[in-house]
Amino acid sequence: MTAPPATPMPGPMPDDTDPSLPLEQALDWFIRLQAEDAGDECRRACADWCAADPRNARAWALAQDMWASPLLTEALAATTVPNAAPREAAPTVSLRPSRRSRPLARRAMAWAAGLLVAVGLGLAADLPLRLQADHRTATGVQERLQLADGSRVLMDTGTALATDVEGGERRTRLLRGAAFFEVTPDPARPFRVAAGPAVVTVVGTAFAVRYLDDRVTVTVRHGTVDVARPGGPAVRLRAGEEVVVTASGVGVEHPADLSAALGWVDGRLVFEDRPLGEVLDELDRYYPGLILVPDSLADRRITGNYRLDDPARTATALAGLVRAETLRVSDALLILRPRP
Structure with a gap:
């Protein structure tokens, strides 16, 4: 029987590599060392990897600290882990794990490691986007710009914008x-x-454009705008209307709930009869980490109007609406769970 090819061991990170790589590699080592057949050779290789670059050592320490937190055990218990048995306790992790620690199912380990990657990376933007943008905002930050032609722009959290207004166009x-x-x-x-797939054309007006998950939403507060796909017919929007554009085409214009659609312009999260999961997805855009909610709470429908400048406090208030509580695993991970 032919043996499967060996999986390459993680190596030191060159200076021009994605800064997320050390944490990904640390979590890869973490999973390897939890395997029942992990031996001294694997532990020595991990130690060599940590010693090869200070960033590797920091990533390894971060992975251990986050995993060793007893709160993460509770977090995983409160959140569905696909095809995995419930976790009894967080293992003690070092370069020589205790023989008494019960190995976790590999799928559960991979799921949890993926969670830690998301937390550790802060969902950072990729390099191509950074190179294209003239202006960017970090998570939880809004920024006001005045362009060369006098037009003003309010950039929401996690936004990247390129501008060219000094020529004939x-x-x-x-x-x-x-x-x-x-x-x-x-x-x-x-x-x-x-x-994305949309082009918005105006002469003078006030409107918002939202581009997330390959979906563009255009909402008009004042004036009129024309929305089209490149080379296609335009849909004209007037004040109080919005339209959605996707790769399949331009949707039908319809009245907008401006207080909800443009609440972020005034620093508010406004929603009416929305599932808690959808509301937290939006709030999570302003939180420098990850907010998780179990399926048992995600479908609860809620109504409210909250500030966006303190997403952790807002999440706690939202939890109160559905008789839940928040569990803070670290500064970068917040989980809602039903009250006992």
């Missing part, structure tokens, strides 16, 4: 996130915003 590209535009009128130079 006024062009911007929303690479990710959401932005609210207040455009200075100039009939000779229409203002265009490209976002």
Whole structure:
């Protein structure tokens, strides 16, 4: 019987590598060392990897600290782990794990490691987006810009924008996130915003463009805008209307709930009769880490109006609406769970 090819061992990180790599590699080592057949050779190789670069050592320490937290045990117990048995206790992890620690099912380990990767990385933007953007906002940060033509832009959390308004045309590209535009009128130079499959054209108005998950939503507060796919017919939106654009085409314009759709412009999270899971997905965009909710709570429907500048406090308030509590595993991981 032919043996399967060996999985390459993680190596030291070169200077130009994605900064997320050390944590991913540390978690890979973590899973290897939890295997029942992990031996001295594997432990020595992990020790060599840690010694090869200070960033590797820091990533290993972070992975251990987060995993060793007893709160993570409770978090995993409160959240569905696909095809895995319930976890009894968090193992003590070192370069020589205790023989008494019960190995976890590999799928459960991989799931939890993936969770730690998401937490550790803070869902950072990739390098190509960083290179294209003229302006970017970090998680939980909003920024106001004044463009060369006098137009003003409010960039929402996690937004990347490229601008070119100094020539014969006024062009911007929303690479990710959401932005609210207040455009200075100039009939000779229409203002265009490209976002994914959509192009928005205006002369002077106030409107928002949201581009997330390959879906573009355009909402108009004042004036009119034309929304189209490149080379396709335009849909005209007037004040109080919005439309969704995807790769399959431009949707039908419809009245918008401006208080909810544009609540973020005023620093608010506004929702009416929405599932808790959807509300927390939106709140999570402002939280520098990860907010998790179990399936047993995610479908509870809620209504509210909350501030966005303190997402952890808002999550706690939302938990109270459904008789739940928040469990803070670290500064980067917040979990809602039913009260005992």
